[in-house]
Amino acid sequence: MTTIKLHPRLDNGMQDYPEVAGFAGGTLMCFCESDKVTVKVGSQTLHNHACGCSQCWKPEDAKFSLVAVASRETVEVVSNEDKLAIVDETAAIQRHYCKDCGAHMYGRIENKDHAFYGLDFIHTELSAEKGWSAPKFAAFVSSVIETGTPVANMGNVRKELSNMGLPTYDTLSPELMDLIAAKAAELKGTLQV
Known part of the structure; x- marks a missing residue:
């Protein structure tokens, strides 16, 4: 048990993350009592992490979000898509949220030159299935100061x-920062493999 409240799924020692080999995905559902927005994810997630940035959706009173990525081709809205809107259409990550309950269902990057193009950002806490990848690092930790942490x-x-x-x-993991730098080098024509 933590002494500082970070996120409900972290505060209990990450018991909610019994990662399962061969896990093939599941369903994310918003918090509405009826007519839930349902998103099917047909793969295991990657790069699951606690994120302290001020843009990510967090449960009430949480300092961090828990966010992972899945291949864009595996993420599909299967019900009540009409209830979705984009939080900020100018942001790199187009965060699609339920207009009724506020849950962020997935984030998509439309810019084909972005290093993370083809990956959708999801919150596996919106799924009842167990077996998703566990958080592996914490990113943008100092950003929780911007949201009220002394x-x-x-x-x-x-x-x-x-x-x-x-x-x-205070950025992303070294592996993801390397991916961003590699994409920048590719766009400049200086990428060495």
Whole structure:
């Protein structure tokens, strides 16, 4: 158990993440009582992480979101798509949310030159299925200051995340930062493989 509330699925020691080999995806559902927006994800997720940025959707009173990616081809809205809207059409990640309950169902990048084009961002906490990939790191940790965490508490926040086995970064993980830099080099014509 954590002493600082980070996210409901982290605060209990990540018991909700019994990652299963061969897991083939599941269904995400919004919080509406009826006529739920339903999104089918036909694959396991990658790069699951706790994100402290101010753009990601978080449960009430959570400092971090939990967000992972899946191949765009595996993410499909299967019911009540008419209830979806985009949070900010100018943002790189087009976050599709339910207009009635506010849950962010998936985020999609439409810019084909973006390093993460082809990956959709999802919140597996919206799924009842167990077996999704577990969080592996914490990103944009210092950004929780922007959403109200006192600077004096940041050492404790990083300590809690580290105690859970989540390395903390103020950007993305080194693997994802390499992917971003490789895409930039490819666009400039300087990529060395």
